[in-house]
Amino acid sequence: GAVVSQHPSRVICKSGTSVKIECRSLDFQATTMFWYRQFPKQSLMLMATSNEGSKATYEQGVEKDKFLINHASLTLSTLTVTSAHPEDSSFYICSAVPGGSAVNTQYFGPGTRLTVL
Amino acid sequence: GNSVTQMEGPVTLSEEAFLTINCTYTATGYPSLFWYVQYPGEGLQLLLKATKADDKGSNKGFEATYRKETTSFHLEKGSVQVSDSAVYFCALRRILTGNQFYFGTGTSLTVIP
Numbered sequence: 001g002a003v004v005s006q007h008p009s010r011v012i013c014k015s016g017t018s019v020k021i022e023c024r025s026l027d028f029q030a031t032t033m034f035w036y037r038q039f040p041k042q043s044l045m046l047m048a049t050s051n052e053g054s055k056a057t058y059e060q061g062v063e064k065d066k067f068l069i070n071h072a073s074l075t076l077s078t079l080t081v082t083s084a085h086p087e088d089s090s091f092y093i094c095s096a097v098p099g100g101s102a103v104n105t106q107y108f109g110p111g112t113r114l115t116v117l
Numbered sequence: 118g119n120s121v122t123q124m125e126g127p128v129t130l131s132e133e134a135f136l137t138i139n140c141t142y143t144a145t146g147y148p149s150l151f152w153y154v155q156y157p158g159e160g161l162q163l164l165l166k167a168t169k170a171d172d173k174g175s176n177k178g179f180e181a182t183y184r185k186e187t188t189s190f191h192l193e194k195g196s197v198q199v200s201d202s203a204v205y206f207c208a209l210r211r212i213l214t215g216n217q218f219y220f221g222t223g224t225s226l227t228v229i230p
Contacts, residue, residue: 004160036220043121044206044220059217093160108153108160 002028004096006109013084014117021079021112023094029074030096034106035067038091050077074099084116119144123207123221130197130228138192138224140181140207148209150174150183150190155204155223164192164205197228 003026013019023033031052036044048069049057056069066088068080077096081088091113095106124139142148149168153161165174170185179194190207207221 034218041222043222044218046217095161105163108155108162110158110160 002096002098002107004094004107004109006092006094006112008112009110010113010115012115012117015085016083019081019084019114021081021092021094021114023077023079023096023109025075025096025098025107028096028098030077031074031099032097033071033077034095034097035069035077035079036093036095038093038111044093047079081114084114086116089114089116119148119209119211119217119219121207121209121219121221123205123224125222125224126204127225127227130226132199132228132230133196134228136192136194136197136201136226138205138207138226140190140192140221142188142190142207142209142219144188144209144211144219146211147185148211150181151208151210151218152179152181152190152192153206153208153220155206157203161206197226199228199230202226202228 005024007022033050035047037047038044047062050069050071052071058064071077091111093111095108097106120143122141151166152164154164155161165176167174167183173182181190181192204223204225206223208218210218
């Protein structure tokens with residue numbers, strides 16, 4: 001089946017630094033990738049939709065200058081948390097939609113746990 | 118607005134017990150409804166879905182029926198196995214809002230032998 005990986009799985013950083021999270025579709029090309037954020041005991045919240053070769057579409061309330069998304073190829077999207085602060089600590093999950101598939105057919109990565117000290 | 122509420126866990130059951138995880142939703146219009154499952158160390162996987170009222174989604178012995186009158190999509194399985202231990206997420210998607218999925222908080226299930 002379709003596999004999506006995320007790297008790193010866990011990251012701890014100091015306040016003020018930037019952190020890059022990678023999302024890769026390993027055995028298919030993804031024209032669309034999604035980035036979600038999950039707080040403890042809360043639901044996944046869609047942060048942005050990333051389309052290959054174009055600017056990401058951010059959900060209301062998500063700062064595009066803080067959460068930089070780059071979908072440079074059909075198998076890779078990156079989320080960079082710039083100038084991270086403790087309130088950015090969360091579980092970040094990406095998903096990818098194979099080219100030509102309906103959005104319902106999204107495959108999720110295992111997530112990245114970010115802790116900002 | 119759109120939201121999903123599912124029963125809080127964790128849920129612990131003995132093998133072969135009956136499972137119900139409740140899920141209710143709030144949405145305008147006619148959303149599609151989903152159950153996703155996340156096994157330890159893995160990403161979320163689509164378990165089953167239903168796209169219109171009275172549809173029943175089923176997979177791997179799990180079932181859920183789209184009930185518009187009660188705005189519910191409860192997940193059931195007649196006889197759980199240890200391998201069903203995972204976190205289950207209920208979700209909805211409104212076509213008119215494009216790609217927006219709304220997820221519940223997840224329910225952790227542990228099945229003991």
